[in-house]
Amino acid sequence: MNVVINPKITVDYERCTTPFDCKRCIRICPPAVFVVYDIESHRGYEVDKKQPGTYKMLPLYRDKCTGCMKCVEVCPVDALTVKMPEEMLT
Amino acid sequence: MCRMCDWLGEGQIWYKNPKLHANRMYKLREPGRKPQESLRGNIVGSNLHEALEAKANGDLATFNRLIAEKNAADARKVGAQPIPLNEAIEVIKTLQMPVAAMMCICRKATRAEEETNLNEYSCLALGTGMFKWERWPERYRGGVEFLKPQDACDWLEYWDKRGMMHLIMEEGNDFLGGICNCDYPDCNPIRQRVDYGLDQQLVKGEYICEVDFKRCNGCGECLGRCHFNALKFEVTIDRPSIDPMVCFGCALCQTACNRGAINLVPRSAYPALRNVW
Known part of the structure; x- marks a missing residue:
């Protein structure tokens, strides 16, 4: 039962700049691995989510990743890479 | 009886007795009644990210230690608790306090869901504190909509129909903060309890x-x-x-x-x- 899943999920933040507006990977991921958060908290008002660099995406629950690559396929700017451990690929 | 009933309920279900929350919900204080002693102890910051990294790296000892630390800290606080629809309605009706609908902060993070109007909101906030929501930080950015108690109950029924369960949350020590309407895996407390064993911040229902x-x-x-x-x-x-x-x-x-x-x-x-x- 206790299978350790240790994928390397990288996000190129130079390409992925508006995750809250795009949200394709967030919505397609079956185990809901990703979360988004705002980089700076502004008291009382919301930043423009379409403005690049206001929100950031993080593969927080990456121990649930199955390596299905749906997020990589759906990313419009090719910012995501998912690399499963070698022993799982053979 | 859960730990909140022991602390706050005086032998009854804690969220059912408005008097026990009167200290802060209505900004009133009963004569001779002091504010509730802080149950919180030292607030331990969430190490969940660290714990999840340890788990993914196969370091289960660290993962278990961090989760146990978080649980021990949470056990000193009031936890969130699932309540049935009829009791959620009863809470709204008996407390007779300001009720406001607002966005869900968990869904915003986990599904990038932006709730901006009453038809999209999925969370109820309670208490006089909500009159000051505009001064408060990012939690309320989606705006709030004040509701009549009857309307709030109708919305609860609607959310129930959609398949969202009701979680009663506290804010401060003797203060019912709100009724969240959540589902797995979008809701952080549910997901973290079901998947990662954080079993004190979300307590099972009565x-x-x-x-x-x-x-x-x-x-x-x-x-x-x-x-x-x-x-x-x-x-x-x-x-x-x-x-x-x-x-x-x-x-x-x-x-x-x-x-x-x-x-x-x-x-x-x-x-x-x-x-x-």
């Missing part, structure tokens, strides 16, 4: 759900309503079965049943469940 096999005709309306993997359809007996050890008592399956075949039983009615929270 009831469990039980199927009355005589009334049930096996139609399956309740299937898919359980967010905790407690309810399964048992093919052999052609009836759904609910694992009482896993059930959180949110009663979503009960409100889906057309035949009244699912009953709520107080957790204290069964010896083995009395201390399962």
Whole structure:
């Protein structure tokens, strides 16, 4: 039962700049691995989510990743890479 | 009785007695009653990210230690608790306090869901504190909409119909902060309890759900309503079965049943469940 899943999920933040507006990977991921958060908290008002660099995406629950690559396929700017451990690929 | 009933309920279900929350919910103080002593102890920051990294890296010892630390810290606070729809409605009606609908902060993070108007909101905030929401930080950015108690109850029924369970949350020590309407995996407390064993920030409800096999005709309306993997359809007996050890008592399956075949039983009615929270 206790299978350790240790994928390397990288996000190129130079390409992925508006995750809250795009949200394709967030919505397609079956185990809901990703979360988004705002980089700076502004008291009382919301930043423009379409403005690049206001929100950031993080593969927080990456121990649930199955390596299905749906997020990589759906990313419009090719910012995501998912690399499963070698022993799982053979 | 859960730990909140011991602390706040004086032998009764804690969220049912408005007087116990009067200190801060209404900005009133009963004569001779002091503010509730802080139950919080030292606030430990969430190490969840660190714990999840350790788990992914195969360092289960660190993962277990961080989770245990978080649980020990959470055990000194009031936790969130699932409540059945009728009790959520009762809370709204009996407390007679300001009620406002607002966005869900968990869904914003986990599904990038932006709720900006009453038709999209999925969370109820309670208490006089909500009059100051505009001064408060990012939690309320989606705006809030103040509701009449009856309208708030109608919205609760709507959310229940959609399949969202009701979580009563506290804010401060003797202050009912709100009623969240959540689902797995979007809701952080649910997900972190079910997947990662944070079992103190979300406490099981005061009831469990039980199927009355005589009334049930096996139609399956309740299937898919359980967010905790407690309810399964048992093919052999052609009836759904609910694992009482896993059930959180949110009663979503009960409100889906057309035949009244699912009953709520107080957790204290069964010896083995009395201390399962």
